[in-house]
Amino acid sequence: MSELASESSTLSEGDDRPRLLLIGTGGQQYREYLLGSIGRHYRVHLLSTAEPTWERQHVTGWTVVDMRDTLAATELTAAARELGDDEPLAGVLAWDEARVLQAAKVAEALWLPGGDPDTAMRCRDKHLTRAALEKAGVPQPRSVLVSDVDEALATAESIGYPVVLKPRAMAASLGVVRVDSPAELKERFAFARDITIPGAWRYDQVLVEECVTGEEISVDSAVHVGEVHPMFVARKQIGYAPYFEEVGHVVDGADPLLADESITQLLHDAHLALGFTDGMTHTELMMTADGPKVIEVNARLGGDLIPYLGLRATGIDPGLAAAAVACGESPNVTPTRRLAGAVRFFYPDHDDTEIGAVDLDVDSLPTRPDRFVVLAEPGEVMSPPPKGTLFGRVAFATAVADGPRQCLDTLAAVRSALTIRAPAAAGGGR
Known part of the structure; x- marks a missing residue:
């Protein structure tokens, strides 16, 4: 633990705000509004890969930890246990896709809400997501896991072109591409298989999926003891076809989809199928002619400033909702404006x-x-x-x-x- 972190622990005596462990922050321009809000209501201790800079004003302490162990989270868990020995932690929170599984491992070790690594993995691994949803009969595109181009070609022929190639464990539409023919599949298979980002892990397999069409939306929800609380809907803007680059999002505080019973039921069914009971989710849906279908469920707040737009449009504070469910508290998701x-x-x-x-x-x-x-x-x-x-x-x-x-x-x-x-x-x- 750093020297200042030890000093800050002493300075916080008499402060009865819940003590929250945050694993990583993401970029300042994308995430500071979340940390700033949480830091006013919780005593935040940050686990980070480097000494914090802009984060310091929002936290009461920090520990620099090696986070390269993305699966076992051994060092993160050890640091969290040491912190818990000084004073109990109320919750563990992460909103970076690369830290979601690590946060679940740490929460499990400390017997805190969200401590279900199997559920986190079912969201992190898109093939496991598909398997769980298929078993429960939740509407989604047909999806097959393949290991090479030949398997992909045979699968695409069976599903029917066009199909979508998708990495097994990425986010933000990274590596996702539409293919309309065998020639395009051969050309673009490596793009889906080989793309990676720092902190992520990759599989050699790729998902070949039915290409469903319609308007794509996302729903950010706070989940508390199994109850799904949708906060806001974002309508996604895609560019650079045949790639699925997310070039923008629109959130309307008066969006009628928030009251659409088919979406509410689908969210309930998807979370139940995945066994997701506590935490934040960012669920992506395609509004097809046959009704909404699940594209994916991410075990975290949305990225690309979607939660910021939700905050400005509805008045619901996504940072406080995330902190609340991480600490086993009921979230406030009542809108105050439209x-x-x-x-x-x-x-x-x-x-x-x-x-x-x-x-x-x-x-x-x-x-x-x-x-x-x-x-x-x-x-x-x-x-x-x-x-x-x-x-x-x-x-x-x-x-x-x-x-x-x-x-x-x-x-x-x-x-x-x-x-x-x-x-x-x-x-x-x-």
Whole structure:
């Protein structure tokens, strides 16, 4: 445990807020709003791979831990036990996909809510998800696990083109691609099989799935003692076909899908099939002509600022809901307003674009965005998908308004006013 963490433990004497263990934080621009909210109501101790920077103002202590052991979580568990010896922990929380299983392992060791690694694995491993849902008869696309191109070709022929290739254990649509023919399947199989990110593990197998069509949505829910509490619906915007890059999301606090009984029942059935009783989930559904079907269930809060949009649109605080269920408390998911929020991510136009600056002509905008954040650093070389899948984002903007149309108009204007500049020539000006 770090020196400051020990000191902070002393400083917190007399503070009766619940003590929450947080495993990882994610990027500041994407997750600080969650930690800031939780830190006002809980004493947060952070387990991190490095000394915290921006997180310090929101936590009461931290421990630097080696997190490379993604399956056993041995060092994380040891650090958590040591902390629990000083003062009991009320809960364990993680919202990073790579930390979900580790958090469940730690919670299990401490006998805390969410301590079910088997359930976490059923969500983390998409093949296990499909098997559990199929056994319970939950509507979903047909899915077959294959080990090589020949098996994939035979499976695609059986299902019927088009099909979708999907990695077994990824997130954020990474490695997901549509194929319309045997030739395309041969060309794109490696893309789905080989994609990886830091902290993730990969399988050599790939899922070949029926390509279901319709509007794709996601539902973020707080789950407490088996009861699923949907908080908000996000309507997903996909780009760069045949890849499924998530280029934006729209959350409407008055979305009628929140009251759709078919969705409510499907969420209940999916969580029951997976054995998910305590924690946060981000469930992706396809609204097909035959009714909603489950695309996947993630055992965490949604990414891509969806929870932020939900907070701004509904007033429901997703960070506090996540902390509550992690500590075995009933979450407050009562909306206090009905606005709309949207996010859009921006990419370079061409592969291998060297970034000099990302500029926004704010004065030309009819309505200013809620947030505009530059993600690219000068000198970085970035590409749009598929080469720059997810990591090709140079900036994002969010908008909040009375309705979705106003949000989308604001974000379209931001795109028109956005310029990605090349580095200035050596020895010269701009």
